[in-house]
């Protein structure tokens with residue numbers, strides 16, 4: 001897989017959706033990427049896994065590694081992620097609210113963007129895309 | 135720009151990857167989305183019917199050649215995409231690395 005990433009031209013966007021295992025990344029899947037987004041939910045185990053993956057990404061030499069907060073329900077959730085990011089000196093590239101539209105799309109067998117284009121989570125992912133791929 | 139989406143199981147990697155891919159394609163980028171999960175499901179989030187996935191040949195070992203520090207493609211990425219990718223809504227190309235029975239070719 002890393003050969004595919006390496007071969008993809010720079011002017012295009014190549015998005016690699018990975019498996020949850022850090023081993024996967026450690027095998028070098030991420031080595032030829034420019035950036036990593038570690039998606040975290042606002043609870044300890046998820047944050048900790050995200051942090052470990054971010055560290056792996058840095059070790060692999062990726063120039064930009066950041067966290068994305070997902071399934072954020074309220075200010076407390078947001079503060080938990082912000083505090084964790086601050087403590088570990090990790091950038092928080094985006095915040096995506098908890099949104100029923102995503103599981104709803106899944107149940108309907110549709111893409112979130114087709115099922116609920118105006119959904120808050122979809123809008124937030126749009127903002128994230130703009131931040132990451134300027 | 136080559137972007138890896140990582141995170142704990144169920145954190146939202148696939149939802150974010152698929153939706154970002156579609157939105158970037160809409161904004162005029164050429165987007166290649168790669169499903170690197172051994173249990174692939176990125177197609178759904180991209181809006182590609184699951185049935186179409188069944189017709190897709192997976193990347194096999196003969197596309198890769200061993201080199202000193204790993205592997206490289208034996209054909210250009212364009213050629214690989216030509217034969218092994220699907221094009222979905224907004225023109226996003228989807229490349230699926232492995233089906234469960236073929237796990238390990240990535």
Ligand SMILES: Nc1ncnc2c1ncn2[C@@H]1O[C@H](COP(=O)(O)OP(=O)(O)OP(=O)(O)O)[C@@H](O)[C@H]1O
Pocket residue numbers: 019020070071072096097098099100102103104106121141142143144145146147148149150171
């Ligand atoms: N912002 C959100 N609000 C509510 N539900 C969400 C949100 N993001 C994702 N989900 C839901 O969480 C579940 C897991 O999401 P997804 O499949 O994108 O995660 P994943 O990290 O790719 O999982 P896996 O590790 O199994 O590949 C899905 O049911 C999805 O609809």
Ligand SMILES: [Mg+2]
Pocket residue numbers: 017018147148149171
């Ligand atoms: Mg997934």
